[in-house]
Amino acid sequence: MTRTAAIIGGGVIGGGWAARFLLNGWDVKICDPDPEAQRKIGEVLANARRSLPGLSDVALPEEGTLSFHADLSEAVAGATWIQESVPERLELKHKVFAQIQAACAPEAVIGSSTSGFKPSELQQGAARPAQIVVAHPFNPVYLLPLVELVTAEQEVAERAAQILTGIGMLPLFLRKEIDAHVADRLLEAVWREALWLVKDGIATTEEIDNAIRYGFGLRWAQMGLFETYRIAGGEAGMKHFMAQFGPALKWPWTKLTDVPDFTDELVDLIAGQSDEQSGAHTIRELERIRDTNLVAILRALKGQGWGAGALLTDHDKRVRAATALAARAVDGVTPGEPILTQARAVPLDWTDYNGHMNEARYLDAFSMATDRFMEFIGCDADYIAAGGSYFTAETHIQYVDEVHAGARIEVKTQMLLGAGKKLQLFHWMYAGERLLATAEHFLLHVSLETRRPSEPGPEVAEGLRLVAEAQADMPYPEGAGRTIRRPG
Structure with missing residues (x-):
């Protein structure tokens, strides 16, 4: 069955969405006033065609049909999924949503790529507010699977999640709406601290990037934050980690000093969620899983001569020179x-x-x-x-x-x-x-x-x-x- 996605706004994110849908067998209709849109999206598609199929051990579906439309109403007609990726100006998004809803099917899902606005803000003045959801992806959209899905409408959320899962993405459903959702709030905290480190002359941009890509970034790539800290707690688990390192949150290590108190209720909540997340494995098992994943990641980087992989290659050369x-x-x-x-x-x-x-x-x-x-x-x-x-x-x-x-x-x-x-x-x-x-x-x-x-x-x-x-x-x-x- 042919399915159609309409992409409104063909920049870096819109082009990534187009590639993700197109290479998973969807027909894609693009509307963007930029006279260079066709060239720019063509270049994004070329990158996607080069890289995305390599993630799969089965052949992807035959590509859908790609078309460009000057008229927004024509682009959204017959679309099952409509993705808005216009600039982050609320009044512009409201105008675009009004045009979309005047022409699209009532049952179509309208996703917004917004990185900051809440659904309630996007839905203001809309003809069918429940139809509009936040579907915030991460660049490059055709490779990174995470999409933050925010809506109060359960039925719409389920339909949206089914479609996103069908194109190989992981919908992260937020229980409550909040400015900037989840991932960008985490990134913003790191970004703000990094700006202070540069401003105060503590580290350069390269040194800060190296702190991430040679260290904790590699762990985060395969275990995230809480599972990484669970291992740091050793056999005693997450409660032990929080008891040992929780007081450090009161120390002046960061410019972001507004932190929640480590009450018994918060400790129990986090420890319980951590047990549910990772309790099926012992700490030794988690360590072996971590190590296996790290070896695979590092060796992949080594094959590209990049980041920590380049460091490994240089070390090999030094060791080899003495043999x-x-x-x-x-x-x-x-x-x-x-x-x-x-x-x-x-x-x-x-x-x-x-x-x-x-x-x-x-x-x-x-x-x-x-x-x-x-x-x-x-x-x-x-x-x-x-x-x-x-x-x-x-x-x-x-x-x-x-x-x-x-x-x-x-x-x-x-x-x-x-x-x-x-x-x-x-x-x-x-x-x-x-x-x-x-x-x-x-x-x-x-x-x-x-x-x-x-x-x-x-x-x-x-x-x-x-x-x-x-x-x-x-x-x-x-x-x-x-x-x-x-x-x-």
């Missing part, structure tokens, strides 16, 4: 021995539902070993930037044994062929003396300009020669040549 993994062929190759190309622990996110390393991660480890071998012979980042590299043409993996998170693994590599454009490698993966798997890789040297096979540069050719000479007397590995032909 055999920093050596190059020109520094010498040990005769008659395979080359160490990987030495690492199995990370948490490499394991599957069976508790051992997923078969795809064996390929990851072997691919990293091949990358390290390329670096060893001189095909490093500078060489690749200059236009030459190796592309993998064939891979064969033999799985021998399982390995679990935290285990230290090593990969050792023998070059079976390194002549001209061709490179053939054989890898062994071990956990101590225990063989876990083998892999055979066949690669071709390629010009990145033509994307076709080419002869390697002199520095790489020399690296290949040194390895070939050092490994000339090594026996041909058992299992090699089964699918990739043995060099003649």
